[in-house]
Amino acid sequence: xxxxxxxxxxxxxxxxxxxxxxxxxxxxxxxxxxxxxxxxxxxxxxxxxxxxxxxxxxxxxxxxxxxxxxxxxxxxxxxxxxxxxxxxxxxxxxxxxxxxxxxxxxxxxxxxxxxxxxxxxxxxxxxxxxxxxxxxxxxxxxxxxxxxxxxxxxxxxxxxxxxxxxxxxxxxxxxxxxxxxxxxxxxxxxxxxxxxxxxxxxxxxxxxxxxxxxxxxxxxxxxxxxxxxxxxxxxxxxxxxxxxxxxxxxxxxxxxxx
Amino acid sequence: xxxxxxxxxxxxxxxxxxxxxxxxxxxxxxxxxxxxxxxxxxxxxxxxxxxxxxxxxxxxxxxxxxxxxxxxxxxxxxxxxxxxxxxxxxxxxxxxxxxxxxxxxxxxxxxxxxxxxxxxxxxxxxxxxxxxxxxxxxxxxxxxxxxxxxxxxxxxxxxxxxxxxxxxxxxxxxxxxxxxxxxxxxxxxxxxxxxxxxxxxxxxxxxxxxxxxxxxxxxxxxxxx
Numbered sequence: 001x002x003x004x005x006x007x008x009x010x011x012x013x014x015x016x017x018x019x020x021x022x023x024x025x026x027x028x029x030x031x032x033x034x035x036x037x038x039x040x041x042x043x044x045x046x047x048x049x050x051x052x053x054x055x056x057x058x059x060x061x062x063x064x065x066x067x068x069x070x071x072x073x074x075x076x077x078x079x080x081x082x083x084x085x086x087x088x089x090x091x092x093x094x095x096x097x098x099x100x101x102x103x104x105x106x107x108x109x110x111x112x113x114x115x116x117x118x119x120x121x122x123x124x125x126x127x128x129x130x131x132x133x134x135x136x137x138x139x140x141x142x143x144x145x146x147x148x149x150x151x152x153x154x155x156x157x158x159x160x161x162x163x164x165x166x167x168x169x170x171x172x173x174x175x176x177x178x179x180x181x182x183x184x185x186x187x188x189x190x191x192x193x194x195x196x197x198x199x200x201x202x203x204x205x206x207x208x209x210x211x212x213x214x215x216x217x218x219x220x221x222x223x224x225x226x227x228x229x230x231x232x233x234x235x236x237x238x239x240x241x242x243x244x245x246x247x248x249x250x251x252x253x254x255x256x257x258x
Numbered sequence: 259x260x261x262x263x264x265x266x267x268x269x270x271x272x273x274x275x276x277x278x279x280x281x282x283x284x285x286x287x288x289x290x291x292x293x294x295x296x297x298x299x300x301x302x303x304x305x306x307x308x309x310x311x312x313x314x315x316x317x318x319x320x321x322x323x324x325x326x327x328x329x330x331x332x333x334x335x336x337x338x339x340x341x342x343x344x345x346x347x348x349x350x351x352x353x354x355x356x357x358x359x360x361x362x363x364x365x366x367x368x369x370x371x372x373x374x375x376x377x378x379x380x381x382x383x384x385x386x387x388x389x390x391x392x393x394x395x396x397x398x399x400x401x402x403x404x405x406x407x408x409x410x411x412x413x414x415x416x417x418x419x420x421x422x423x424x425x426x427x428x429x430x431x432x433x434x435x436x437x438x439x440x441x442x443x444x445x446x447x448x449x450x451x452x453x454x455x456x457x458x459x460x461x462x463x464x465x466x467x468x469x470x471x472x473x474x475x476x477x478x479x480x481x482x483x
Contacts, residue, residue: 007276014380
C-alpha cells in the first residue's frame with residue numbers, strides 16, 4: 001500500500017471518529033426523523049441549547065436553538081421575548097397535543113435542566129410542524145430566595161427589637177400549656193367521679209327539657225300566644241301612672257297608685 | 259505553498275501520524291482506564307456517589323488528557339527523532355552543504371516537518387480522544403456498571419461538540435511546538451555523538467515543558483470561549 005493511501009486512511013479514520021462523536025453528542029442525527037416546535041417563554045430558567053426534551057420522562061428530542069425576540073407577541077397580545085426551537089422525535093409527536101404544557105424542569109445531582117412536555121388529550125388536534133406555543137415559565141427560585149432573605153432579615157430585626165416581649169410571650173404560652181395540661185388531667189380524673197356523672201346526667205335532662213320547650217315554642221299555638229302577648233304589650237305600652245290614676249278616679253275608686 | 263515539498267511532507271506525516279498511531283492509542287487507553295477508575299474511587303470516597311463520573315472523565319479526557327498525552331508521546335518519539343536527524347545533519351555538515359547549494363535549510367527541513375507534525379498531531383489528537391472516550395465507556399460499563407447509554411447521557415451534561423474541536427486546536431499548537439523545538443536544538447547541535455545525544459535530550463525536555471505551559475495558556479484562553 002502506498003504511503004499516501006495509508007496517511008489518507010488515517011485521516012479518514014479521524015474524520016469518521018469526529019462524525020461518531022458528533023452523533024454521540026446529538027449534534028448530528030442523519031437517521032432520526034424529527035419535527036420542530038417553537039416554544040416561547042419570558043423566563044427559561046437556565047436551559048441551554050442541546051438540553052433534552054422529554055415527554056412523560058423519556059428523552060424525545062433536544063433544544064435546537066434559543067433566540068431573543070424582543071418584539072414578539074402572541075395572538076392574544078402577550079409579549080413573549082424568548083423563543084426556544086425544539087426538535088421532537090416522530091414517535092412522540094402524536095402524544096403532544098394542543099393542550100399539552102411545556103415546562104422547564106430540573107433533574108439530577110447537578111440540576112440538569114430539561115424541557116418536559118405533558119401529554120395532551122386525544123380529543124385535541126396535533127400541532128403543525130414548526131408551530132409556536134406558549135411555554136409555562138418556571139418559578140423564579142432566585143427571586144424566592146431573595147424574598148426569603150428579606151423576610152428572614154425582617155424577622156431577625158423584629159426579634160432583636162422585641163426580645164423581652166417575645167421571651168415573655170413564650171413564657172406565657174409555656175405557662176398556659178402547663179395549666180391547660182393540668183386542667184385536662186383534672187377533668188379526666190373528675191369525669192370518673194359519681195357526683196360528676198350525676199351532674200352530667202342532669203345536664204343531659206335539662207338539655208332534653210330545653211329541647212322540648214323550644215320545640216313547643218315553635219308550634220302554631222305558641223305562635224298565636226306570642227302574637228296575643230305582643231298585642232297586649234302594645235296596648236299596655238302607652239299606659240303610665242297618671243293615666244291609670246285618672247282611669248281609677250273616673251271609676252270612683254280611690255287608691256294610691258304608684 | 260509552492261516552496262513546500264509535498265512528497266517529503268507526506269513522508270513525514272506518515273512517520274508522525276501512522277508511525278505513532280499504535281503507541282498513542284495504546285497509551286491513551288490505559289490513561290482512560292486510570293482516569294475513570296480514579297475519578298470513581300474519589301467521588302465515592304467524597305460523596306458516596308459516582309453517577310457523574312462518566313461526565314467528569316469525558317470532560318477531562320477531551321479538555322486535557324487526549325491532547326496532552328498525545329503531544330508528550332509525539333515529543334518523545336517524533337521530537338527526539340527530528341532533533342537527532344537534524345543534529346546529525348548539522349554535525350556531518352549536510353546543512354552547510356544545503357546552504358552551499360543555495361537551499362534554505364529551514365524551508366527545506368523544518369517546513370515539511372512542521373506541516374506534517376501539525377496535521378499529524380491534529381489527526382492523532384482526534385483519534386486519541388475518541389479512543390479514550392470509547393475505552394472509558396467500556397470500563398464504566400464493565401467495572402462501574404454504567405451502560406453506554408448512561409455514559410453518554412452523563413457525558414452530554416458536561417461535554418459539548420466544540421470541546422473536541424478545541425482539543426484539535428490544542429493538538430495543532432502542540433504539534434507545531436515539537437518540530438520547532440527539535441529543529442532549534444538540531445541546528446545548534448555540538449559536534450560528536452555526545453552533541454547529538456544532548457540536543458535530543460534537550461529537545462524532548464524543552465518541548466515537554468513548553469507543551470505543559472502552552473496547555474495551561476490554551477486551557478485558560480479556551481475557558482473564555
